[in-house]
Amino acid sequence: MTRHRRSEETVRRLLDTALEVYPADFTLRAVTTRSGVSMGSVYHHFGSLEGLAAALYSRCMDELLDTLVAVTEQTADARDGVRRAVTAYLGFTASHPDKARFIHAAPYALDLGPYAERIAAAKASRLARLNAWIGARMAEGTVARLPAAQVEMLLIGPVAEVSRRWLAGAPDIDLDEAARVLPDRVWLSLGG
CATH class of the missing domain: 1.10.10 (Arc Repressor Mutant, subunit A)
Known part of the structure; x- marks a missing residue:
C-alpha cells in the first residue's frame, strides 16, 4: 500500500x-x-478534536448535499424537484441517523467556528449547483423570486426541524408522515 x-x-x-x-x-x-x-x-x-469534527461534519454534509443535488438535477420541473428534495432529506435522515445527528448537533455541541471557512468552502460547489437549479426555476417563473437565504429557510427549514426532533426522540414526530405532508406544503411556500 x-x-x-x-x-x-x-x-x-x-x-x-x-x-x-x-x-x-x-x-x-x-x-x-x-x-x-x-x-x-x-x-x-x-x-485537534475540533478539526476532526469539522472534517466529519463536512463529510456528512457532503453526502446530504450530494443526495439533494442528485434528486433536484434529475428533474426540470420545479414542483417535482422541490418535493423530491424534501423527501430526499427526510430519507437521508431515516437511512443515516448517525450522520444526520452529527450534522444537526455537532455545530452546537463543538466549537467548529475556527473551521467555518473550510466548511463553507467544502459545501460551496454543491450549494452552487442547488442554487443554480432553483435559480433557473425562478428565471422561468415557476419558483418565487426570493433571496437565496429565504429559499433555503423555506425548503430546508421545515425538514431540518422535523429531522432534529425525530433524532431527539420526540414521540409525535413520524418521518413517514412528514414525507407525505411536507413536500406539498413546502412547494406551496416556494411555488411561483
Whole structure:
C-alpha cells in the first residue's frame, strides 16, 4: 500500500470511528482507542478534536448535499424537484441517523467556528449547483423570486426541524408522515 493510500485509509478510519462514538464518547482517547490509530495521526491529519469534527461534519454534509443535488438535477420541473428534495432529506435522515445527528448537533455541541471557512468552502460547489437549479426555476417563473437565504429557510427549514426532533426522540414526530405532508406544503411556500 502506498503512503498516500495509507494516509487516506487512516483518515477514513478516524472519521468512521468518530461517527461511531459520537455523541456518547466523542473524545480523542475514544477515537484513537477504538480506531487503533495513534494520537499523533489525529493531530497530523486534523490538528485537534475540533478539526476532526469539522472534517466529519463536512463529510456528512457532503453526502446530504450530494443526495439533494442528485434528486433536484434529475428533474426540470420545479414542483417535482422541490418535493423530491424534501423527501430526499427526510430519507437521508431515516437511512443515516448517525450522520444526520452529527450534522444537526455537532455545530452546537463543538466549537467548529475556527473551521467555518473550510466548511463553507467544502459545501460551496454543491450549494452552487442547488442554487443554480432553483435559480433557473425562478428565471422561468415557476419558483418565487426570493433571496437565496429565504429559499433555503423555506425548503430546508421545515425538514431540518422535523429531522432534529425525530433524532431527539420526540414521540409525535413520524418521518413517514412528514414525507407525505411536507413536500406539498413546502412547494406551496416556494411555488411561483
